[in-house]
Amino acid sequence: MDIHEHQAKEILAGFGVPVPRGGLAYSPEQAAFRARELGGTGWVVKAQVHAGGRGEAGGVKVCKSEHEVYDFAKGLLGRQLVTRQTDQNGKGVYRLWVEEATDIAKELYLGFVLDRKSERIMLVASSSGGMEIEEIAEEDPDSLVRMVVDPAHGLVEYQARELAFRLGLKGDQIGQMVKAVRACYRAYRDLDATMVEINPLVITGAGDLVALDAKMSFDTNALYRRPQVAALRDPSQEDSREAMAHDNGLAYVGLDGDIGCIINGAGLAMATMDMIKLSGGEPANFLDIGGGASPERVMTAFRTVLSDPNVSVILVNIFAGINRCDWVAKGVVEAYRAEGLTLPVVVRLAGTNVDEGRKIIDESGLPLITAETLAEAAEKAVAARPKKAA
Ligand code: GDP
Numbered sequence: 355m356d357i358h359e360h361q362a363k364e365i366l367a368g369f370g371v372p373v374p375r376g377g378l379a380y381s382p383e384q385a386a387f388r389a390r391e392l393g394g395t396g397w398v399v400k401a402q403v404h405a406g407g408r409g410e411a412g413g414v415k416v417c418k419s420e421h422e423v424y425d426f427a428k429g430l431l432g433r434q435l436v437t438r439q440t441d442q443n444g445k446g447v448y449r450l451w452v453e454e455a456t457d458i459a460k461e462l463y464l465g466f467v468l469d470r471k472s473e474r475i476m477l478v479a480s481s482s483g484g485m486e487i488e489e490i491a492e493e494d495p496d497s498l499v500r501m502v503v504d505p506a507h508g509l510v511e512y513q514a515r516e517l518a519f520r521l522g523l524k525g526d527q528i529g530q531m532v533k534a535v536r537a538c539y540r541a542y543r544d545l546d547a548t549m550v551e552i553n554p555l556v557i558t559g560a561g562d563l564v565a566l567d568a569k570m571s572f573d574t575n576a577l578y579r580r581p582q583v584a585a586l587r588d589p590s591q592e593d594s595r596e597a598m599a600h601d602n603g604l605a606y607v608g609l610d611g612d613i614g615c616i617i618n619g620a621g622l623a624m625a626t627m628d629m630i631k632l633s634g635g636e637p638a639n640f641l642d643i644g645g646g647a648s649p650e651r652v653m654t655a656f657r658t659v660l661s662d663p664n665v666s667v668i669l670v671n672i673f674a675g676i677n678r679c680d681w682v683a684k685g686v687v688e689a690y691r692a693e694g695l696t697l698p699v700v701v702r703l704a705g706t707n708v709d710e711g712r713k714i715i716d717e718s719g720l721p722l723i724t725a726e727t728l729a730e731a732a733e734k735a736v737a738a739r740p741k742k743a744a
Pocket residue numbers: 398400405406407408409410414416454455456457458484553554566567568
């Protein structure tokens with residue numbers, strides 16, 4: 355799960371990372387008020403969206419007057435911001451972060467990620483900040499510093515000092531860097547983050563270290579024990595199909611194809627997507643309805659899959675162990691009737707109560723397409739797609 359920059363800054367500040375003072379705004383009036391409240395002569399107005407690359411996309415502006423803050427905020431709020439990290443629809447801008455402008459002398463990069471190879475948290479830093487990490491890796495790879503953190507000791511002081519030296523920091527900046535990187539590490543570890551990125555981490559004109567941008571992502575599977583993090587979720591920034599599925603407790607990932615999938619078990623769902631591809635089709639989604647799928651749950655799964663306008667065929671593939679084929683069949687029939695479906699639905703049932711399940715499908719009188727095997731189901735789904743006009 356991703357969070358907004360202002361939320362990440364608040365979290366990191368709580369662990370001891372220096373950030374500029376700022377305030378949230380949901381309207382141009384509020385943005386201008388924030389500027390006045392902060393005082394000074396320069397402010398940065400920043401679109402709060404779950405994507406980076408805002409600067410070059412026109413989502414960040416350094417303003418010199420309250421009028422400028424107002425006008426920029428007015429032009430930005432309610433817009434879809436398209437950046438190199440979003441799709442072509444962009445992300446809706448519904449809140450802005452207004453902060454005191456910082457006088458930048460140098461931009462650094464600091465990130466924490468999970469390195470699966472070493473099974474450790476890895477720190478990545480560079481003296482070439484401002485650019486994205488991929489660009490730094492391409493244009494200035496020698497500037498990259500990587501350090502793996504031993505979980506038994508945590509990020510220890512000498513490691514942090516070595517990092518500061520390798521980034522070319524001097525005097526007071528070294529102590530500030532040690533404090534900031536250790537704070538980021540603790541935030542990452544204590545809150546079950548999967549990523550912390552400060553880009554840029556700047557040295558100000560006065561020589562101090564400040565986090566000008568902040569990004570954090572969290573392990574969704576750990577949110578149950580981090581309610582304070584879970585509360586930061588912003589559904590306006592999520593794929594609406596995924597937000598709906600999440601609210602209904604379904605494991606769903608939206609994809610670009612047109613074959614809607616309703617499947618039980620993550621492994622079977624992956625295998626089914628492979629079979630669809632092998633048969634020449636493209637899945638519209640990954641959806642695992644899980645064990646013990648009641649007819650109601652199957653209905654919800656149908657509604658979720660149908661909320662994607664690209665779906666032209668639905669493939670239901672159930673291998674019932676804990677599930678019961680008759681329940682799933684009942685859900686399919688009810689959903690078909692309730693939603694007044696006209697698009698083709700392919701159903702493949704196997705496992706517990708399969709005979710009862712098939713009977714319900716056969717006796718429904720609905721034009722459901724049945725299949726015996728996974729391969730047959732995928733082929734039938736691909737074949738059932740309406741032919742596009744050439
Ligand atoms: P991103 O493009 O989404 O990563 O957004 P950032 O928060 O990193 O902002 C983009 C760029 O705006 C930064 O790399 C800075 O160069 C610039 N910027 C942000 N805040 C300030 C500020 O307080 N003063 C100045 N002069 N530039 C800023």
